[in-house]
Amino acid sequence: MSKRSSLIRVGAALCGALFVSGCANHLPQRSEHEERVERKLLSHSLQIDVGEPQVLELPQRRVRINEQKTFEVTEFEVSRHYDRYTPYQPWRELYEVPLGAVAVVAGVGANVLNVVLLGSLPDTATKDWISYGFAGLNPAMNVESNGRSEQNLAGIDEKQLDKRMEYTSQPWAERPVSVKLGNRSHELLTDRNGVLRLNLLDSPFADEEVSRVGTLHLSVSDDQDGARADATLGISRSLRGKLSEAHALIFEDLEDDEVAQWVHRVKRLSELGLEEEASELEQSLIELTRNDPELQKEFLHSLMKDAGRLAADPGDSE
Structure with a gap:
């Protein structure tokens, strides 16, 4: 009798464990598809275009810097497969059993x-x-x-769709450039178009003894992969002889000078072959006299008479 009772208890325990643990109801497998692109950098180079001629005859020069990259581009179609199932919850049997009986009868009918x-x-x-x-x-x-279904990742399939080479060329935009003049190095920045504007009459070169230095050395580098480029610009003897005088003509105090001295400065810069600097100084003086029409008129008249330069206040066209 005792043995039979033990068997009954064991059977009941097994049924109870089965009822509590239950089985997941598996649903149809679900798949997701997407495209993935891999870009592998094969080469990276920098290029400095110092322009022509490679010896500076004028104090200003625009240097253009570009970077070129070569990529191996591979496109894949990725499929992810998921096993879906309805997790077992014992308390749901309280209503699923009677509803199941009704469904079986209805299905047979x-x-x-x-x-x-x-x-x-x-x-x-x-x-x-x-x-x-x-x-x-x-x-x-x-x-x-x-x-209330749940899912597990069952597998991933990848299919290669395409492989190609891709080449890019873009400006070295707003990035540092090392400029070495003599024994001193300066770090300058390019603009958003990758152009470095050099001006030997402006900072940081204005305080240098440029007349003693015959070359400018430019270098750029990318710390991420070590890409590097170097270039050299010569400075002509003629230009080196003009820089000191031109710097004084442009930057020495203007407000204490007379109109005749203003005209002399503009004229002398033009005689030195520095026409761009002469025009910039001319416009600065016109701007300086904007609030004194009589003085501005005197300057423009003297500029025409003594230097043969015809200038006008750009603000008059507004």
Whole structure:
């Protein structure tokens, strides 16, 4: 009697464990598809275009810097496959079992009726009701539910679609450039178009003894991969002889000078062959006298008479 009672308790315990643990109801597998692009850098180079001629005859020069990259581009189609299932929850059997019984009866009735109607009933009535009913009657399984389904990644498939070489060329925009003049180095920045504007009459070169130095050395480098480029610009003896005088003509105090001295400065810069600097000084003086029309008129008249230069206040066209 005791042995039989023990067997009953063991069987009950196994049924209870099965009821609590249950089985997941597996759903159709789901897949996701996407495209992935890999870009592998094959080469990276920098180029400094110092322009022509390579010996400076004028104090200003625009230096253009570009970087070129070569990539290996590979396109893939990636498919991710997921196993889906409805996790087991024992308390749902309280309503799934009676609903399952009703669904089985309804499904059997629908199949009988479908015979009479020559198979015109949809599969949702003849097959799905029976499938739902048996899942509901099974105490170790919940019925399928997309609303509370869970998923696990089952596998990933990759298919290569294309492989090609890609070349890019872009300006060295707003990046540092090392400029060495003699024994001193200066770090300058390019603009957003990758252009470095050199002016030997402006900072940081204005305080240098440029007349003693015959070359400018320019270098750029990328710390990420070590790409580097170097270039050299010569400074002509003629230009070196003009820089000191030109610097004094441009930057010495203007406000204490007379109109005749202003005109002399502009004229002398033009005689030195520094026409761009002469025009810039001319416009600065016009701007300086904007609030004194009589003085400005005197300067423009003297500029025309003594230097043969025809200038006008750009503000007059506004």
